Amino acid sequence: MGNSYAGQLKTTRFEEVLHNSIEASLRSNNLVPRPIFSQLYLEAEQQLSALEAGSRADNEEEEEDEEEEGSESSSPLSYQMKPPPEGCCTTDGFCQAGKDLRLVSISNEHIEVPSGFLLVGAKSPNLPDHLLVCAVDKRFLPDDNGHNALLGFSGNCVGCGKKGFCYFTEFSNHINLKLTTQPKKQKHLKYYLVRNAQGALTKGSVICWKGAEFRSRPPSSSTCSRTLFQLPESSGLSGSTSSELVPAANPSTPAGTQQSATATDHIPPTAAFSSAVYNGKESPKQQLVKNNLSVLARPSVLGTLTNTGPPKKRHKGWSPESPSSTETWNLQLNPQASNGGSLPSLPQSALVGPASSPMVGSGEPVSVPDNLLKICKAKPVILKGHGNFPYLCGNINDVIVSPLLYTCYRNSQSLSKAYEQYGASTIQPISEEMQLLLTVYYLVQLASDQVPLIEDLEQIFMRSWRESHVSEIRQYQQAVPQTFPQTPSQITPVTSAQLPWLAGLAASSCNNSVHIIECSYSLAEGLSEMFKLLIEGKLVKTNYVVIICASRNRAIDSCIVITGKYQARVLSESMLTPSDYQKEVNYQLVTGKVETLGSFFNTLCPEGDIDLLLEKFYQENQGHISSSLSASVNKPTAPNGTGAAVCTGYEIERHEIRPFQLAVAQKLLSHICSIADSSTQNLDLGSFEKIDFLICVPPSEVTYQQTLFHLWHSGILLELGLEKEHLTKQRVEEYVMKLDAEAQIKFKVFLQNSMQNPHTLFVLIHDHAHWDLMSAMHSLYPQTELSTGLVDRLLNCREVKEAPNIVTLHVTSFPYALQTQHTHISPYNEIHWPSSYSNGVDLYHENRKYFGLSEFIESTLSGHSIPLLRYDSSFEAMVMAVGKRFPRLHSAVIRTFVLIQHYSAAMMAVCGLSQMKNYTSVETLEITQNLINSSRQCPSGHGLMVVLRIPCTPLAAVAYERLYNVRERLALEDNFEIILGSPNSGITVGKHFVEQLKVWQKIEDVDWRPQTYLELEGLPCILIFSGMDPQGESLPRSLRYCDLRLINSSSLVRTTLEQELGLAAYFVSSEVHTEKAVVNDVLESDPEKLSSTDNEDEEVATEGIISSSTSEKRSPMKRERSCSHDSASSSLSSKASTSCSESSPPLITAGDTAKSPHQVLSNSAEEAANNYERQKQRVDKGAQTTVSKHLPPVTEQLDTKQNIKSAQISITSTSSSPFSSSSSSSAPTHNSFILQTSQCTMTKASKQPPIVFLPKLVYDIITSTDSSGLPKSSSLLPYHSVMWASSFRPLMSKMMTSTEQSLYYRQWTVPKPIHMDYNNRNEGRMDTFHPRRLLLSGPPQIGKTGAYLQFLSILSRMLIRLTEVDVYDEEEININVKEESYQYYHQPGDLWPDLETFKKMPFDYTIHDPKYEDASLICSKLQTINSEDRSISRRQEDMYTRRQTTRMRLSKYAAYNTYHHCEQCHQYMGFNPRYQLYESTLHAFAFSYSMLGEEIQLHFIIPKSKEHHFVFSQPGRQLESMRLPLVTDKSEDYIKSPTFTPTTGRHEHGLFNLYHAMDGASHLHVLVVKEYEMAIYKKYWPNHIMLVLPSIFNSAGVGAAHFLIKELSYHNLELERNRQEELGIKPQDIWPFIVISDDSCVMWNAVEVDCSGDRKSDYMWTERNVSLKQILQHIEATPNVTHYALIGMRKWSSKTNSAEIKEPFSCCHVHDFIMLNVDLTQNVQYNQNRFTCDDVDFNLRVHSAGLLICRFNHFSVMKKQIAVGGQRSFHIKSKVSDTPVSISPAQYICAPDSKHTFLAAPAQLLLEKYLQYHSHRFFPLSLKNYSHPVLSVDCYLNLGPQIAVCYVSSRPHSLNISSSGLTFSGLLLYLCDSFVVASFLKKFHFLKGATLCVICQDRNSLRQTVVRLELEDEWQFRLRDEFQTANAKEDRPLFFLTGRHI
Helix, strand or coil: CCCCCCCCCCHHHHHHHHHHHHHHHHHCCCCCCCCCCCCCCCHHHHHHHHHHHCCHHHHHHHHHHHHHHHHHHHCCCCCCCCCCCCCCCCCCCECCCCCECEHHHHCCCCCCCCCCEEEEEEEECCEEEEEEEEEEEHHHCCCCCCCCCCCCCCEECCCCCCCCECCHHHHHHHCCCCCCCCCCHHHHEEEEEEECCCCCEEEEEECCCCCCCCCCCCCCHHHCCCCCCCCCHHHCCCCCCCCCCCCCCCCCCCCCCCCCCCCCCCCCCCCCCCCCCCCCCCCHHHHHHHHHHHHHHHHHCCCCCCCCCCCCCCCCCCCCCCHHHHHHCCCCCCCCCCCCCCCCCCCHHHCCCHHHCCCCECCCCEEECCCHHHHHCCCCEEEECCCCECCEEECHHHCEEECHHHHHHHHHHCCHHHHHCCCCCCCCCCCHHHHHHHHHHHHHCCCCCCCCCHHHHHHHHHHHHHHHHHHHHHHHCCCCCCCCCCCCCCCCCCCCCCHHHHHHHHHCCCCCCEEEEEECCCHHHHHHHHHHHHHHCCCCCCCEEEEEECCCCCCCEEEEEECCHHHHHHHHHHCCCHHHHHHHHHHHHHCCCCHHHHHHHHHHCCCCCHHHHHHHHHHHHHHHHHHHHHHHHHHHHCCCCCCCCCCCCCECCCCCCCHHHHHHHHHHHHHHHHHHHCCCCCCCHHHCCEEEEEEEECCCHHHHHHHHHHHHHHCHHHHCCCCCCCCCHHHHHCCEEECCCCHHHHHHHHHHHHHHCCCEEEEEEEECCCCCCECCCCCCCCCCCCCCCHHHHHHCCHHHHHCCCEEEEEEECCHHHHCCCCCCCCHHHEEECCCCEECCEECCCCCEEEECHHHHHHCCCCCCCCCCEEECHHHHHHHHHHHHHCCCCCHHHHHHHHHHHHHHHHHHHHCCCHHHHHHCCHHHHHHHHHHHHHHHHCCCCCCCEEEEEECCHHHHHHHHHHHHHHHHHCCCCCCCEEEEECCCCCCCCCHHHHHHHHHHHCCCCCCCCCCCHHHHCCCCEEEEEECCCCCCCCCCCCEEEEECCCCCCCCCCHHHHHHHHHHHCEEEECCCCCCCCEECCCCCCCCCCCCCCCCCCCCCCCCCCCCCCHHHCCCCCCCCCCCCCCCCCCHHHHHHHCCCCCCECCCCCCCCCCECHHHHHHHCCCCCCCCCCCCCCCCCCCEEEEEEECCCCHHHHHHCCCCCCEEEEEEEECCCCCCCCHHHCCCCCCCEECCCCCCCHHHHHCCCCCEEEECHHHHHHHHCECCCCCEHHHHCCCCCCEEECCCCCCCCCCCCCHHHHHHHHHHHEEECCCECCCCCCCCCHHHHCCCCEEEEECCCCCCHHHHHHHHHHHHHHHHHHHCEEEEECCCCCCCCCCCCCCCCCCCCCCCCCCHHHHHHCCCECCCCCHHHCCCCEECCHHHCHHHHHHHHHCCHHHHHCCCCEEEEECCCCCCECCCCCCCCCHHHHCCCCCCCCCCEEEEEEEEEECCCCEEEEEEEEEEHHHHHHEEECCCCCCEEEECCCECCCCCCCECCCCEEEECCCCCCCCCCECCCCCCCCECCEEEEECHHHHHHHHHHCCCCEEEECCHHHCCCCHHHHHHHHHHHHHHHHHHHHHHHHCCCCCHHHECCEEEEECCCEEEEEEEEEECCCCCCCCCEEEEEEECHHHHHHHHHCCCCHHHCCEEEEEECCCCCCHHHHHCCEECECCCCEEEEECCCCCCCCCCCCCCCCHHHHHHHHHHHCCCCEEEEEEEEEEEECCCCCHHHHCCCEECCCCCCCCCCHHHHEECCCCCCCCEECCHHHHHHHHHHHHHHHCCHHHCCCCCCCEEEECCCCCCCCCCEEEEECCCCCCCCCCCCCCEEEEEEEECCCCCCCHHHHCCCEEEEEEEEEEEECCHHHHHHHHHHCCHHHCEEEEEEEEEEECCCHHHCCCEEEEEEEC
């Protein structure tokens, strides 16, 4: 076990290792072979490590552990435990003797513990929640440091008392651990057990086994990871590693696996190791160095051979490259409270002892020499590394000490813990030696202008560590049999003795950039030596000093000192928080430290002080220049209109929504709907009537005004009905809130409104939502900043969270800070801006193309024309030079002063002081020249905007003052404006420029001033944009240059970087120009520009065209080059330079139009849309036009006031390359004066994105990519107040969608304590999401404001739509077919009909209900004359058109479907706490009916809450009857008539909630449903009584339901009469009416008639919505009501006229909603077979029986259009095939016995449908022959609209029309009964050739009927005239026979 064979190197062993090494490298995916010598290391080093380990036994124990662990998990076969003896106990938690060992069971029992033994808790895999109690000899347990445990085991069983277990395997068998792996004490003995104060045994501290996960840093190198770092490219040393940045933006410690985030008292701010990164491409020299390194280092990184005996099995690993590993690590932090010291609060186990923390100084102090800063010109930054760090004394202000590297080392030591979760317990972390060596390798390959990034180092550690394990895992997971014995792969890495030598070797090739200092005793001597070298100037070329103290008897100590001036400056500045950064700059400005800078710049100028030069220039040129410069500006804008030229390229645009914005608004709406539809009841959209909103914006005045502007122009306030027509600015301001000191007052009003208006949905929009996410509890900013933490205080307050009517929408371009592990926003509630292309398809066709970050980056790639992103190398060089001279000044101050100097010099150079060109850069000169000349190019004076971004407000003020002064001295004050844009103040623009803007924008208002940057469209200006962060301000389309050279590049996080670049985001016209025209314009390039020092290999390229196709994107602006390389170019050399070709954007005709600032506001950035068509450029298709201009030097140009540009025009063939320069064109023609080319630069600017200048450092980060192909910036820390959950995280992938990125950040980032989401943690993760919170993210300036305003609009429309219904709105039909001598029987104001008068009223046979427009007209003798013209008004195609509806707002008396929920009707719907849901009983109810010839069995489902409406027999609770009231009963809150609603297919949409319609009155409502639908209706309507029809009626129509309702009601009336007769009540006193209502009746109306006119006939009427209760109670109160058989009401129509309601009562057909007297109609039945027109049929039967039908014309019912269920639920399909084939009605009948396809539909339905569409085949004479109708006996069947019918009843004493004088064109006998006799038919006269149709149930009945009625006497029949419905025999088809009248 413990024997070591180290040192006995034999040839056979060497061969074996060599062979295995070759085999392994052949099998391995890793390109790097394993160094053989590292496996065959010599004994000397082994002895060394044994010494360090402290004892031989310890070393043996390690090896034994390794062997045990290896054998445990590597073998492919699982471990088999010895089978237990027969008859013993095998229960988990009990020993084999059957005694309980679980701690919970025996914690209070007394347990005998022998001397020297301890009680410990063992973990069983089968009982994860229990500990098993064991007694173990403490000699075999480790001490507190995890050491000195004897090998082996000695233990006793506390259950049965058995002693003397010498093997843990034996013991684990005895206590039934049932392991599948090799038993190990280290794995299963977990806790010490101790007695608490009550004497109970409880779980104590963890047993600290060596190598377990509870120690931070192994104290000696022998316990370090035995891993080999494979150095070359695969390890991640190349520039492609990820570089997440730990920012300087806040003082909390960077994230780590064991890092706690709750420290309140922080150490000095630790921040980015730096922000510079590789360019992504390395110089050949660097590459060579790397390759040499890998070659040199491979054989020399030697390991120790631990065992030459039988090979150990390596642990079986888990590949970290498998998806499960890289995607699912989720290391939760366990924050603990801080002790309040300067030490960050770490988990206890992370600190081994007080001295081991590098935060605490130890040992002898080191004195920092005086004047260090003065001598070195930079403050060295000391990064603490491993081990102890000495105290510093003396001049400590001149050094900076950071714990950042220590934290990084500690984090990567804890990497393996991620693996331990997955059971790979033997994996060791990277050793300290290896960490340090890798750090040296990393520093060596950094370029001199690069700064180390801590994330790069983390990634290098992780990849190196992973790859070493991955290769082992791969090697040992081979399933193939091994021919050779396996070699041990447990390889010891670099030892501390080798480390200095290897580090020195690595540093030897880097030209002294990295210097290694080795010290023997402590770091103090190394630091002292380093200070000495610094003072002596021997480290001038050295950027990094690595100090290593590697003594043999303990762990290494190390630190790294950053001595490079640039690197030290960046690192030290990156440690400042934003507020500290501002304070530092302020201090330097206030104390006058910057004045030395000014004097320094003056010394550079050979002519002396620049100010003197300016003054001299001003005096000399005072009158002369101003006239020449301002003439071109002022003249065109003179408003006199006397023929002055006007720019045609400026047009005001319409405010429109772009397709993208509409798509996003609809996505938002669908998310809101899905929240409402979810079962959580978090949003009840149905309860809201309207929308209100509040938009929260950052406290930037410009953003605030911009949002007000968008809101004003969107018209949303008028649309939502929140404001009336005359909108004032003050009213608009109520809807936008600046998050400043006054916000709380406005927010309080918002909250009060939300509480007072529960039926209004309030949308709280948090725009620019990534701004200020500071926790209100934990603000690190000074208390004076009231706005800090406001978002948390307001938007996260309890009232907002709990209000059911507030939805919060966060809107941002940078959502990362809201996507952490603790976020409030569910991932399902995120809406991401859609991408414009999907698989190459343009999803949303727009005529403008968005240019954002990715497009800007793309323009820098090779193959494109001049890049849009640039850096200014001469500016950077100047900054670096000045920085070395002024080490105490902050670089922001230096950069600002240098840039101001450059701009000043450039302005002077453009104005004629050509010697000043030497004191500016090419880039600045280009910007300035184009700015100054731009307004001269346009007849109206439009110009370009240059944005100069200066984050620090005091510096911005200095810049403004200086540039303003220079401009004034150069007499340029009328040429361009300089604007200071500060977040807290508005915009100040000079009077002259305000007047110009007013003329351009056609503004009449005298007091108008621009308030947003968008309103500056076309104004030539420098906008100095200040403020630490942009706050959502949008820039106009005249923006041409975005100068970001001064952004704070030291504290880089993804959000900060992207929002700075977001300023330049832009829309350009996406027209594809087929012809490419190239123009050279003075504006685009200056012939005298100096040569730039960067990008020397750049080619001069003509302008590419921005195309809408992704493949053809061209950057629209070139990098201007000059031929002159002389820094002080004379005017001679500048002349020479004019021969250089220059190019510019496409030539655009003067007719091309630009856009107005007013419109810009509505569309440029976050606003509605621009679908504005631009004119296509018209250039001759045969040729490509190239225009290049030759100009004299600028000095001459100014002197001669030259506005005339000489130009040459040349034509080249279209085949020439678009990149060819104009020098390839034909010889120049004569100089000609071409005015057309002088066109508006603003128009050109709006057709191409702006050019962005960045600091070099930022440029490198943006343009380089990491190994996943993403820009490096995207792998930076996303936001300054979040941190990585672990440094052990996968890289982001280039293919990630926005949703996947969100999930990545949700898994891998956690908020810091200062973040407002920090406390949003919960055990159940879903509980932390707020249900009514959404997040909309999209690129900057893309139009999010327009999208969310559009969302408010469509949400409002949807809510209105939810409170509206489509009701049928159709005029009554057949109004003209009325009796001519119609007289009025009642007065218009009569409330009830008079019975006697009513009896005199004739019955109106004509159907007036518009739903029967396509039904047959019913004729009476009186109407025949007028019906002739009926066909004229009806066209055949009209039958199939959609019925006319109108949209109506639901009143408070409406009937509702299942989607309506409100407080009042919860109980009504069955959500009553007293009754459990679905608590109802099923009752059978039977009665016999002679016509059906059998007993009818019905079922009632009666909820408990409705049982009081029924009578039950006492003993058996059998249903006896339904209670009926008395005729004499009178009650205000009671409806006497039971309401029956037959329904099918409308369980969700049927309007069965009558609670509001009945105004809360008590009523009995029964739903009549088919048996197969019973369950679904019961589910949706648990509190409704159901009447379930027998199963035989499952396929029946509405006639069956009506029939059974009526028969049941009559039977119930009889039962009630009998029951109440016993109580002494007369039978006729029982209420005989029932209501039969359609399931689509939604509202009821009443007409109020005012008859107070002078004459009796005068009256006024109004119609209003009333409750159904009012109508029913009114009808029930009708005098003599029981004498009426049927009572109904009109169908509502908006076109109702006075004539229709002049007679308040009609005797006519009633439909849809009727009161039926079941007593009077006892002998009149509904036809149970009918599907259509059954109500018309029944009305005719009732009238013919002599009963009264009354329609109340003053009442009307509105019917909702419901698209599902009802009659639509019947589908006629073939019985043979299941495939749905449309079958025409002509196929519904067939000849008997034919092979016709049978249909799966009821025979009656087929008959009715056939007759409706094809009855003319049976009655050809009747077609449009209204004076000769078809005689229909005892029934009404719809024969279609072109055939009239005459109804007669065969019953004796029935009322029929007088048929004398009528001749009929046909006879229809439908299932005629015995009342129809031959003599009855002989009374009627028929036309010759009239046709007969007899319909019977079977063929036999047909024959019998023909014989019985003697039909053959008058009618002629043929065999072929017999038909049947297309049913199979078992479906009982109907048969008909047709004949002709003889």
